[in-house]
Amino acid sequence: MLTASVSEIQKAVAAGAVSYERIVQLYLNRIEAYDKNGPHLNAVIQINPRALEMAWSLDQERRTNGLRSPLHGIPVAVKDNIDVVDMPSAGGNLAFSGTYPAMDATVIRKLRDAGAIIFLKTNMDELALGSQGLSSLGGQILNPYDLKRNPGGSSGGSSRRPCEVRCGCSGSIDMAERFDPDDLMTVESLGKLEKRPYPEYLDQDLTGSRIGVLRDLFRKGREFEPANKVIDREITLT
Numbered sequence: 001m002l003t004a005s006v007s008e009i010q011k012a013v014a015a016g017a018v019s020y021e022r023i024v025q026l027y028l029n030r031i032e033a034y035d036k037n038g039p040h041l042n043a044v045i046q047i048n049p050r051a052l053e054m055a056w057s058l059d060q061e062r063r064t065n066g067l068r069s070p071l072h073g074i075p076v077a078v079k080d081n082i083d084v085v086d087m088p089s090a091g092g093n094l095a096f097s098g099t100y101p102a103m104d105a106t107v108i109r110k111l112r113d114a115g116a117i118i119f120l121k122t123n124m125d126e127l128a129l130g131s132q133g134l135s136s137l138g139g140q141i142l143n144p145y146d147l148k149r150n151p152g153g154s155s156g157g158s159s160r161r162p163c164e165v166r167c168g169c170s171g172s173i174d175m176a177e178r179f180d181p182d183d184l185m186t187v188e189s190l191g192k193l194e195k196r197p198y199p200e201y202l203d204q205d206l207t208g209s210r211i212g213v214l215r216d217l218f219r220k221g222r223e224f225e226p227a228n229k230v231i232d233r234e235i236t237l238t
Helices: 006-014 020-036 051-065 106-113 184-189 222-237
Strands: 044-047 075-079 117-122
Touching: 020 044, 020 051, 020 075, 020 117, 051 117, 106 117
Parallel strands: 075 117
Antiparallel strands: 044 117
8 A cells, every 4th residue: 555556546445445544544553653753754744633534524425426536535645835724834834833724725626626635734845945855843854765865855745856837826835837827926917918829929830840859858657657648649749
């Protein structure tokens, strides 16, 4: 279960080998053993107190109505700079500790609608300004694979460096600019962008031109295959 994919977890639940509630409990046990005790990874800032309750409810919903989506019942760890209405969202800053946002971030709303369990908030570089995995609220994060190595940042708590593409920046503290209709920067641009096809902006016709694809930059491994297939399909259509 440590390296199981979402589809593998759903197959196990369908087979009756495990329930969403049991999965959440296993994660809680592991957090207690390794994050709060043992090496004290400091990767987790806050656990949703209703996580087991939500998991139980989603188990019942699956039995009655089936899956909402492939993410139904899947626990999701959320970086502390993303707004979640039923959990404090402080961006790792001690001064903002205990602060609850007025509404979910766009990405959280979409996850909830899909049936995912908003399980916990992960530690991070304070206000996403750093690369050492250190915050005044959660302390220093340790690299779970090698305690002597830098955990990276600002997403140190989830052992991932920041993703440059998300489904909306509304309700998050970060330095990147992304399109989101709920974001104030995007609202300011409404009605100011021309809806013209991209080729019309080019100085010359691209017919017969060759476009290079830097495949060495594609990540390797089964977990990256779905994204790589999407890219390959777009290249073929182009």
